[in-house]
Amino acid sequence: MLLLQNARIASENSPVLVESDVLIVEGKIQDIGKSLTIPEGARVIDARGRVLMPAMFDAHVHFRAPGFENKETITTGSEAAINGGITGVVMMPNTRPALDSATSVATVLDNAKRKARIPVYTSGCVTKDRQGKELAEIEGMRTLGVKMLTDDGDTTSDPAVLLRAMQYATEFGMFFASHCEVPELAGPRALNEGVMSYRLGIKGSPACAEEIIIDRDIRLARAAGAHVHIQHVSSKLGMETIRWWKSRGDVKVTAEVAPHHLLFTDEHIGDYDTNYKMNPPLRTQADCDALLEGLIEGVFDLIATDHAPHTPFEKAQDFISAPNGITGLDTALVSLYHFFVEPGKFGWDLVVKRYSAEPRRLMGLPVPTIEVGQQAECVLFDTDAETTFTREFMKSKSQNTPFIDQTLKGRVDLVILGTEILLER
Amino acid sequence: MARKDLLDIASLHREEIEFLLDQSTSFKKLFTRSVKKIPALEGKSVLMLFYEASTRTHSSFEVAAKRLSAEVTNFDVDHSSITKGESVRETIETLQAMRTDYIVVRHGHSGLPGMIARQTTASVINAGDGAHEHPTQALLDAFTIKEKFPDPRGKKVLIIGDILHSRVARSTSTLLQKLGVEVAYLGPGSLVPKYGPTTIPRFTDYQAAMAWKPDIVYLLRVQMERQDVQFFPNVREYHRVYGITNARLAEIRDRGLYIMHPGPVNRGVELCDAVMDYERSLITNQVENGISIRMAVLDWLTPGGEFPKQESYIARQQASSTAILP
Ligand SMILES: [Zn+2]
Numbered sequence: 107m108l109l110l111q112n113a114r115i116a117s118e119n120s121p122v123l124v125e126s127d128v129l130i131v132e133g134k135i136q137d138i139g140k141s142l143t144i145p146e147g148a149r150v151i152d153a154r155g156r157v158l159m160p161a162m163f164d165a166h167v168h169f170r171a172p173g174f175e176n177k178e179t180i181t182t183g184s185e186a187a188i189n190g191g192i193t194g195v196v197m198m199p200n201t202r203p204a205l206d207s208a209t210s211v212a213t214v215l216d217n218a219k220r221k222a223r224i225p226v227y228t229s230g231c232v233t234k235d236r237q238g239k240e241l242a243e244i245e246g247m248r249t250l251g252v253k254m255l256t257d258d259g260d261t262t263s264d265p266a267v268l269l270r271a272m273q274y275a276t277e278f279g280m281f282f283a284s285h286c287e288v289p290e291l292a293g294p295r296a297l298n299e300g301v302m303s304y305r306l307g308i309k310g311s312p313a314c315a316e317e318i319i320i321d322r323d324i325r326l327a328r329a330a331g332a333h334v335h336i337q338h339v340s341s342k343l344g345m346e347t348i349r350w351w352k353s354r355g356d357v358k359v360t361a362e363v364a365p366h367h368l369l370f371t372d373e374h375i376g377d378y379d380t381n382y383k384m385n386p387p388l389r390t391q392a393d394c395d396a397l398l399e400g401l402i403e404g405v406f407d408l409i410a411t412d413h414a415p416h417t418p419f420e421k422a423q424d425f426i427s428a429p430n431g432i433t434g435l436d437t438a439l440v441s442l443y444h445f446f447v448e449p450g451k452f453g454w455d456l457v458v459k460r461y462s463a464e465p466r467r468l469m470g471l472p473v474p475t476i477e478v479g480q481q482a483e484c485v486l487f488d489t490d491a492e493t494t495f496t497r498e499f500m501k502s503k504s505q506n507t508p509f510i511d512q513t514l515k516g517r518v519d520l521v522i523l524g525t526e527i528l529l530e531r
Numbered sequence: 532m533a534r535k536d537l538l539d540i541a542s543l544h545r546e547e548i549e550f551l552l553d554q555s556t557s558f559k560k561l562f563t564r565s566v567k568k569i570p571a572l573e574g575k576s577v578l579m580l581f582y583e584a585s586t587r588t589h590s591s592f593e594v595a596a597k598r599l600s601a602e603v604t605n606f607d608v609d610h611s612s613i614t615k616g617e618s619v620r621e622t623i624e625t626l627q628a629m630r631t632d633y634i635v636v637r638h639g640h641s642g643l644p645g646m647i648a649r650q651t652t653a654s655v656i657n658a659g660d661g662a663h664e665h666p667t668q669a670l671l672d673a674f675t676i677k678e679k680f681p682d683p684r685g686k687k688v689l690i691i692g693d694i695l696h697s698r699v700a701r702s703t704s705t706l707l708q709k710l711g712v713e714v715a716y717l718g719p720g721s722l723v724p725k726y727g728p729t730t731i732p733r734f735t736d737y738q739a740a741m742a743w744k745p746d747i748v749y750l751l752r753v754q755m756e757r758q759d760v761q762f763f764p765n766v767r768e769y770h771r772v773y774g775i776t777n778a779r780l781a782e783i784r785d786r787g788l789y790i791m792h793p794g795p796v797n798r799g800v801e802l803c804d805a806v807m808d809y810e811r812s813l814i815t816n817q818v819e820n821g822i823s824i825r826m827a828v829l830d831w832l833t834p835g836g837e838f839p840k841q842e843s844y845i846a847r848q849q850a851s852s853t854a855i856l857p
Binding site: 290299300301304305306307308309377378422423424425426427 | 541619620640641642643645646660661662663664695698701724726727728760
């Protein structure tokens, strides 16, 4: 039994936080109200001033297992999620072997059950080994609960292959997630083509490399009657393309944006800092502004981190040699609070809707709320405290993030999942 | 004014540039003496780390270092296999152990000399990194121009060719602008980026560029090897559209324009054979001035003293990554 007193409760339906006591009994919310009587044996937490919200869900993470356990494992990855207030994730299938069959998916899910304290879901490949040629074992993966199909960083380049996959998999109730990039335009280095790429002398990837595929994949989904989910949009025109397609209403399209694309620009790369090397690349302030607009407006259904760990050893190379990616789970909620909620750019309702409710709806999962009768799946967040992202603080095995050793406002104090307190500070 | 490294032109102050150009003048005077060596860098070691083959720049630095009485070592780089950043890091550890005072580095990856500079106490000189910068080339270009135009302010330099991939274009135009020289670019639309510096006019038409009335025509080397896709159909067409043809040379001679080129020249591509005998070609002056400029740079930089006692870089990285295992 746990009694949270005077918590400020957030929900996706209202920007106003409601102050209340919340009583949790056997993993369920039993009572909500002012000055609840303290049941005998209950643990009481004074939550005054702190925000209580449904726990987040991240629909785009790389846990690197199997194959790259030196970067991350299912254990360290899911602990990083908990550390950031996240109680469920969807893994991308770019592991080794790639998750393109029932066998490989079964191994991951079995591992996740034993090694993670939160539910870990996985997406499956569209094509075998993400090669873009032969279809992966789509129905076999579905029997294990896979819903999302994606070739991840390797955009399925042959539109005929993707169209066929869409026609086939839609019959099984599956949907597609697209990392949008024309490889011939993007080149191997993740840097926006523009003033900065010219100054740094590195071949840039133009925003149109992304925009072309956003448009292509939505058109393919429309033709196939499929649902396509556009991943980590980085450009203004990419956002506007999705907005236009959504306004037509004749194709099922959802989209996500990552915190780093809202926060950083190619200018941050400055002195070849590999912590800012990611794909799609950081673009310009005008793109950041458009993405924020798209998020507030609902062009982006959800926020996802694209948590992409790489070892310090790999990231300590020069910009061109270093791999793409940034970790995001440990820092996601605090950075969203610090840069957006606290300065009043958007409210807690947006965080709950876009980072807790919508990603679960995308995956067809029940959506936790702070209401009587619901399972307790929530986060207590201290808006007055600060978090310093030291290496010790981070639970991810890798710390390739610009937030390393930075102090931001806000702190995840408590993470509850059912009968378990996953984290307490 | 002490600096440890010379990595780019962008961060150089005008006074530093003027100082280096002045020093170069003094060093150049030495060349006429019978004894060309001075003991400025006696007992110091200069390490040449060339990941890209370059006879010209390499030997220019070597001669410069030797004339300052430094000891020169060539670090053997296997051009075929060692190009990745990871092996460079291992090399950096070796360099620490060798306790060299200066490292002259050329690499195909932009930003790599800066990475070496941050991880060693040796003075690092960028001898060309990818399409980023080539600061000593820019200094020798400026020096060569100042020999003809002692006050180069207001003079106009037209840089012709592959601007997109050229570190020479970046460094030289940045430096010239700092000296008050006007710069414009001319080249194929695919190789003159629209998003370059806004202070530099861009031409894709030769006649229009000539109408801008340049004092110097600076031709860049056409580097087919840097082009991962085709940027223009063939070198014959390039020569016809952007090269100094015989007819254009006649016009250039008429107008009394100077011609520069960082070398090595692709004859019949950037320029016709006759340019080599043109009295206002400064191409050999550039080569000669490379030595005194590089002497000035080596003499000017201050290596960071003793190497700090610390565990190896890689060991440190690995320690920090294992420390956070669950
Ligand atoms: Zn990803």
